[in-house]
Amino acid sequence: MGDARIAPEVATKGSIVLPMIKLMRQNRQRALRILPEDLHHYLDERVIVTHWYPGSDHHRLTRVMGELVDNDWELLGRGLALAELTGAYRHVLKSREPVRTLRALPGLWKLNHNTGDLDVQWDAPVATVVVKNWGLALQEHVAIMRAYMLQLLELCDAIAPRVRVTRHEPPPDSLVIVESEFGEPALK
Structure with missing residues (x-):
């Protein structure tokens, strides 16, 4: 089952x-x-x-x-990102501020998952998201996470975003590393 x-x-x-x-x-x-x-x-x-x-x-x-x-x-x-970031969690999305939006992800993570610790590191032009001990770090969920992050970056006008999973170790001692490379739009 x-x-x-x-x-x-x-x-x-x-x-x-x-x-x-x-x-x-x-x-x-x-x-x-x-x-x-x-x-x-x-x-x-x-x-x-x-x-x-x-x-x-x-x-x-x-x-x-x-x-x-x-x-x-x-x-x-992408559908999950659109549903969340234009719906209940629209306050997380900061227009034209992809780094600020990414830095809000640890709080959003804790609202939705009872396992896993998410951390965001920024070293321009790359943001690295690291998730440790996520109980659902299985292939499908990691692929969904990658697409979610790409949609998030597009929603906050990141320039030419590229997102890739650079490491994936499934539970029980899971580790997921997702790197996003993008340019920051000029603030208006």
């Missing part, structure tokens, strides 16, 4: 789960065919953005979403 690589205490906020569920509801019949039966309740129950949901459920929902979008993790990461 679950994934043995995900510890039982790992949890994710509803703000991350909700965009996936909305998409599944729009494609309900197809989602029901793919979604494990014990997760069908997500299609009918209200997902509360402030509640914590089991990491194993989040991972399995992510895998189903992958099937619905032909494993286009880029699409999912």
Whole structure:
């Protein structure tokens, strides 16, 4: 049922789960065919953005979403960034200030994940995001994270952003390093 690589205490906020569920509801019949039966309740129950949901459920929902979008993790990461950064967490996004926006990520991380410590280091023109001990540092989630960061940089007008994962070690002793290279726009 679950994934043995995900510890039982790992949890994710509803703000991350909700965009996936909305998409599944729009494609309900197809989602029901793919979604494990014990997760069908997500299609009918209200997902509360402030509640914590089991990491194993989040991972399995992510895998189903992958099937619905032909494993286009880029699409999912960008979609999550758009949902969060133009919605509930729009205050995090600082127009034309990509470095300032990236520096807000540790706080945003703690709002959405109960595992992992995120740190941002800036050495122009490269920002390095390091996440240690993330209970969901599996391939799909890391790919989504990379795309999320690219969308974030584009939303705050970073110049020619490029984002790549330079290191990925899965749980239990996970380590993810994502480097973003970009130019800073002139402030108006």
